[in-house]
Amino acid sequence: MKKVLQISIVVILVALVGMIFFKMVSGKSARLENRPIKVTKSVADKVVGESSEKAKSSTSSEQEQAKPEHKWVKSDTPIEFPILMYHHIADVVDGNTLFVPADEFKMEMTALKNAGYYTLSPEEAYRVLTTNEKPAEKIVWVTFDDGYKNAHDTAMPILTALGMKGSFFIITGNLGNEDTMTDVMLSDLKANPLMSVGSHTVSHPDLEYSSNEAANAELVDSKKYLDNLLHQDTSVICYPAGRYNTETAGLAEAAGYKLGLTTNPGLASSANGLFALNRVRVSYGQTEASFMASVGN
Numbered sequence: 001m002k003k004v005l006q007i008s009i010v011v012i013l014v015a016l017v018g019m020i021f022f023k024m025v026s027g028k029s030a031r032l033e034n035r036p037i038k039v040t041k042s043v044a045d046k047v048v049g050e051s052s053e054k055a056k057s058s059t060s061s062e063q064e065q066a067k068p069e070h071k072w073v074k075s076d077t078p079i080e081f082p083i084l085m086y087h088h089i090a091d092v093v094d095g096n097t098l099f100v101p102a103d104e105f106k107m108e109m110t111a112l113k114n115a116g117y118y119t120l121s122p123e124e125a126y127r128v129l130t131t132n133e134k135p136a137e138k139i140v141w142v143t144f145d146d147g148y149k150n151a152h153d154t155a156m157p158i159l160t161a162l163g164m165k166g167s168f169f170i171i172t173g174n175l176g177n178e179d180t181m182t183d184v185m186l187s188d189l190k191a192n193p194l195m196s197v198g199s200h201t202v203s204h205p206d207l208e209y210s211s212n213e214a215a216n217a218e219l220v221d222s223k224k225y226l227d228n229l230l231h232q233d234t235s236v237i238c239y240p241a242g243r244y245n246t247e248t249a250g251l252a253e254a255a256g257y258k259l260g261l262t263t264n265p266g267l268a269s270s271a272n273g274l275f276a277l278n279r280v281r282v283s284y285g286q287t288e289a290s291f292m293a294s295v296g297n
């Protein structure tokens with residue numbers, strides 16, 4: 001009996017020593033394999049996988065750009081990208097040359113999509129401009145000035161069907177006029193996760209020749225209106241007719257905006273200043289080739 005006890009103690013001891021030895025060896029090899037990094041990566045994959053599952057179920061199929069699968073990559077050179085400027089999306093507008101027919105607009109958006117362009121939200125544009133990293137090789141920001149009804153009725157469905165984003169700049173004092181959007185239409189835009197709404201002032205004045213007091217009221221009041229109506233922190237001001245002066249950026253920043261859009265032609269870049277971003281005007285009558293050349297593709 002005593003012997004049996006002795007033997008079993010020896011066996012247990014040997015087993016313990018063996019286990020400890022095995023642990024040491026395998027621990028070492030785990031360290032050699034950099035196992036902690038592997039573990040982190042698989043956890044990260046799982047998190048990404050879960051959130052993209054969530055995105056799929058909550059935002060439905062059409063918004064493929066809403067999926068968090070786009071990896072932001074820092075660029076070695078300063079990033080420049082086109083901010084497209086549209087007004088009316090309609091066939092013919094009396095006394096106004098600022099229109100693009102619906103079928104041309106659809107052709108242009110389809111061409112961008114086929115060429116692999118990623119459409120930016122205002123928040124994404126801000127990130128690109130402030131961190132010099134981007135979510136795709138080709139990026140573009142699609143904008144609409146003046147808040148026309150046809151931008152809501154025609155442009156939004158085309159963009160939505162293609163899973164592309166758009167930003168609409170509203171003259172808050174003109175809401176509900178014959179050819180401009182209503183509050184309900186703005187809420188419609190806001191409810192679509194691909195669309196966003198920014199300010200185009202209250203009454204579309206020439207900010208270059210406005211007094212600071214008048215300009216400030218235009219910037220503050222329009223933002224307040226949109227913030228209250230849409231429960232958002234309106235972050236982009238689009239200057240009426242693209243006009244501004246040396247005081248405008250400071251006033252806009254003080255009013256709470258983060259970006260300012262002009263009509264100065266060219267690609268947007270942080271080198272121009274966050275409150276003086278260039279845009280690419282899209283005129284009617286373009287071919288796919290001329291349009292794609294205008295965005296620098």
Ligand SMILES: [Zn+2]
Pocket residue numbers: 145146200204239240241
């Ligand atoms: Zn305008």
